[in-house]
Amino acid sequence: MENKTFDELLLPVRNDIDRIDKQLLQLFIERMQCSERVAEIKRKAGIPVLNAAREQVILDRVRRDAGEYGDSAVALYSAIMSISRARQHTMLESGGALRALEQNSPRALLENPRIVCQGAPGAYSHSAALRLFPGREPVFLPGFGDVFEAVRNGDGDYGVVPVENSDAGSVSEVYDLILRHRMYIVGAADIPVRHCLCRAKGTGAVQKVISKQEALAQCTSYLEQNGIAGEVFSNTAAAARYVAENRPEGLGAVCSADAARVYGLEILAEDIQNTDNNCTRFAVIAREAVLPGDADKISLCFSLPHTTGSLYRTLERFALSGLNLTKIESRPIPGQNFEYDFYLDFTGNIHDERTLALICALSGEMPRFSFLGNYKES
Numbered sequence: 001m002e003n004k005t006f007d008e009l010l011l012p013v014r015n016d017i018d019r020i021d022k023q024l025l026q027l028f029i030e031r032m033q034c035s036e037r038v039a040e041i042k043r044k045a046g047i048p049v050l051n052a053a054r055e056q057v058i059l060d061r062v063r064r065d066a067g068e069y070g071d072s073a074v075a076l077y078s079a080i081m082s083i084s085r086a087r088q089h090t091m092l093e094s095g096g097a098l099r100a101l102e103q104n105s106p107r108a109l110l111e112n113p114r115i116v117c118q119g120a121p122g123a124y125s126h127s128a129a130l131r132l133f134p135g136r137e138p139v140f141l142p143g144f145g146d147v148f149e150a151v152r153n154g155d156g157d158y159g160v161v162p163v164e165n166s167d168a169g170s171v172s173e174v175y176d177l178i179l180r181h182r183m184y185i186v187g188a189a190d191i192p193v194r195h196c197l198c199r200a201k202g203t204g205a206v207q208k209v210i211s212k213q214e215a216l217a218q219c220t221s222y223l224e225q226n227g228i229a230g231e232v233f234s235n236t237a238a239a240a241r242y243v244a245e246n247r248p249e250g251l252g253a254v255c256s257a258d259a260a261r262v263y264g265l266e267i268l269a270e271d272i273q274n275t276d277n278n279c280t281r282f283a284v285i286a287r288e289a290v291l292p293g294d295a296d297k298i299s300l301c302f303s304l305p306h307t308t309g310s311l312y313r314t315l316e317r318f319a320l321s322g323l324n325l326t327k328i329e330s331r332p333i334p335g336q337n338f339e340y341d342f343y344l345d346f347t348g349n350i351h352d353e354r355t356l357a358l359i360c361a362l363s364g365e366m367p368r369f370s371f372l373g374n375y376k377e378s
């Protein structure tokens with residue numbers, strides 16, 4: 001073989017690729033124009049854009065006809081049909097309610113909101129509320145459900161609730177409440193968790209502590225090393241208050257230094273949590289959406305159609321739109337065995353047209369879809 005350069009060797013086959021791409025592009029444009037004709041028919045007939053059954057027929061056919069390239073052909077046609085549907089959604093202005101929300105929602109939180117949270121003074125929820133709303137002392141309620149009810153019935157403007165701890169994981173009860181109430185998330189903050197071992201002054205050596213379940217889970221190493229048993233209590237601050245008011249011998253509390261100060265407890269050890277970078281993420285819930293111009297976190301939820309690869313194909317659409325998935329949480333749908341709602345967080349801003357178009361498309365296609373908010377993390 002004469003001494004050909006790589007470019008010379010590649011040239012003929014690249015010419016073939018260029019010829020094929022030219023044909024592919026023409027066929028793609030023709031296919032998009034067919035999709036637009038379908039959209040006009042759907043507009044007149046008032047039928048939804050997504051026809052999952054039709055798409056499954058196409059995917060089954062291309063997998064069969066593509067032979068060894070079957071999987072790749074399915075990925076290609078999934079993307080082609082996603083683009084096709086997106087064009088139809090744009091033409092039909094799908095997600096009208098979401099577009100109206102994007103245009104009409106306030107872009108700033110209330111000036112002097114009434115804040116509600118679970119727990120008691122000195123709880124980590126208290127620290128989060130004051131970080132998010134300086135100077136706005138919260139009203140404390142017994143349970144997370146009470147916080148959601150108070151916001152829903154107007155007794156509070158914003159509720160501050162923990163959604164996840166970096167060590168112990170998601171607060172499932174709160175995600176279930178978010179999915180049940182479908183209120184809006186209008187803010188979030190990560191609060192460092194620094195647990196202390198505390199007791200009432202003048203009481204004896206601590207053999208057992210009380211604290212919230214998640215707090216005990218975050219301090220297993222210290223408690224086990226020191227032979228201290230744990231008993232679940234409603235929350236860390238309430239545990240501190242119980243110990244301060246009852247002064248039980250041998251019983252202490254795991255709580256924050258703030259809570260120890262609020263209730264006059266003696267701090268025996270600080271930073272007893274298993275990991276030093278432990279933090280809890282708190283979300284702010286509200287009845288109405290607030291969509292700041294500089295929001296960078298999108299939260300939404302939906303369940304999945306019963307089609308092969310539906311979660312993958314849905315997440316792929318976010319990736320194709322340049323939106324980075326930062327959280328996914330699946331929770332069982334009450335009363336529907338082994339059916340799940342998916343809660344997702346993405347980076348992005350709803351005021352970006354591409355992002356808005358994608359979320360509007362999903363709102364028309366995904367079962368049980370709710371846009372939960374677009375906010376800036378503090």
Ligand SMILES: C=C(O[C@@H]1C=C(C(=O)O)C=C[C@H]1O)C(=O)O
Pocket residue numbers: 035038049050051052054055058080081082084085088
């Ligand atoms: C084109 C249609 O609309 C959508 C897009 C499809 C496609 O691009 O092939 C197929 C089914 C629908 O989800 C249709 O209903 O035929």
